[in-house]
Amino acid sequence: MAKGNVFSRPCAVCQATNAKYKCTTCLAPTCSLGCLRSHRDRPCAAPASADQPDADVASPTPRPLGAFLPPKKPIPGLTKSKNHGDGDDEDVDEESEEDEDEQQARIPMDKLMRLANTDEVLEALQSSRLRDVITRIDQANDDDPNKAAAREAMLLEALQTDPEFAKLVEACLGVVRAP
Known part of the structure; x- marks a missing residue:
């Protein structure tokens, strides 16, 4: 595997070659928080297709933000989310108390x-x-x-x-x- 500079992509805002940040929506590289904020001020869209990854970047699959440690107890102030399942409502009545938590x-x-x-x-x-x-x-x-x-x-x-x-x-x- 060839070694390369991780930050070699140019900034989408100022074209500097040390892009450290990425837009969470369109994954455009930016070199600073200032450029990232400037980029966010303009509308952007998600990449066209996940089937065609960028050949220049070999990055690991990002983990969801909540993957680090789900809380054991509900956090005060949060509302109960709807089931994010596949639409099969038959098993909803059979959920255990742990699943509800x-x-x-x-x-x-x-x-x-x-x-x-x-x-x-x-x-x-x-x-x-x-x-x-x-x-x-x-x-x-x-x-x-x-x-x-x-x-x-x-x-x-x-x-x-x-x-x-x-x-x-x-x-x-x-x-x-x-x-």
Whole structure:
């Protein structure tokens, strides 16, 4: 596999060659938060087709924002989301209490989009060390059937020992809990 500079794509706004950010809608590369904000001021659209990935960029499949650790208890202020299933309503009556709690704890898409565009979160995620902490939590004991418990333990440890991680979590919760 050939090594290359990850930031070699030109900025869609000012054409600088060190694009570090991407628009969450159209994936246009930008070099700074200022250019990203400038790009967001103009209407843009999602890429035409997911079947034709950009040959210049080999990036891993992004994980959903809520994939890191689903909360055990509902977060105050969140509304219960509708079932995002395949439309099969026959099994709705048979959902367990745990499934109902999980449904209630889902974060609505509008709040996830707001979270993805929060400057404080975007800036914090530029730290490779912080991204490593999140990755370690996300991949905690993948072979363990109790991986949720292992992830929760790592999350609590990171919250207590890493002020930068705690600040990111507070910023995320601030967006999620906002009306």
